[in-house]
Amino acid sequence: MKVLVAYASERGGTAEIAEWVGAELLRTGVDAEVSPARDVTTLDGFGAVVLGGALYAGRWHREARHFVRHHAGALAERPVWLFSSGPLDRSADEGGLDPVPGVAKLARRVGARGHTTFGGRLDPGARGFLASRIAKRAGGDHRDRDRVRAWTDGIAADLRAVSA
Numbered sequence: 358m359k360v361l362v363a364y365a366s367e368r369g370g371t372a373e374i375a376e377w378v379g380a381e382l383l384r385t386g387v388d389a390e391v392s393p394a395r396d397v398t399t400l401d402g403f404g405a406v407v408l409g410g411a412l413y414a415g416r417w418h419r420e421a422r423h424f425v426r427h428h429a430g431a432l433a434e435r436p437v438w439l440f441s442s443g444p445l446d447r448s449a450d451e452g453g454l455d456p457v458p459g460v461a462k463l464a465r466r467v468g469a470r471g472h473t474t475f476g477g478r479l480d481p482g483a484r485g486f487l488a489s490r491i492a493k494r495a496g497g498d499h500r501d502r503d504r505v506r507a508w509t510d511g512i513a514a515d516l517r518a519v520s521a
């Protein structure tokens with residue numbers, strides 16, 4: 358079974374997490390393809406989907422939201438896992454962060470098997486009025502690759518159970 362790892366990212370941090378997920382799936386023997394969500398035209402050929410989106414102003418990146426709406430029928434027929442990336446502190450790794458309400462709703466819509474939030478990354482020199490202000494206060498890399506790996510290993514184990 359081939360897994361699609363799709364992502365919606367503005368500044369590359371979420372894209373890299375998706376690459377880590379894809380690499381870990383491959384390492385555990387699960388075939389995977391990583392792609393920007395906006396480039397995916399069909400889910401044919403994929404037995405399962407992992408979708409990740411960056412968080413901006415309390416919402417999932419619009420391309421992640423669009424992806425779910427556009428592929429809702431096909432997603433509902435497949436095992437799906439979602440992740441968000443955003444918090445510029447340790448809160449995501451301290452555990453128990455609920456998905457933002459919009460993501461929770463989309464997760465219900467497609468019957469997602471799981472959702473997690475990973476820390477985010479913002480270049481301390483980020484440009485833009487809001488981004489530069491946030492970056493001064495909380496810029497840096499708050500992503501934990503080990504946690505991404507561990508979460509992905511759970512997906513791989515689930516997939517093995519599904520296909521057994």
Ligand SMILES: Cc1cc2nc3c(=O)[nH]c(=O)nc-3n(C[C@H](O)[C@H](O)[C@H](O)COP(=O)(O)O)c2cc1C
Nearest residue numbers: 366367368369370371411413414415443444477478
């Ligand atoms: C203008 C702006 C708004 C943001 N809003 C949120 C937010 O509401 N919640 C959150 O957890 N992170 C927020 N972040 C942090 C981003 O989600 C984080 O930088 C993330 O890693 C960005 O992903 P990307 O590099 O894939 O675009 C915000 C960052 C910026 C620059």
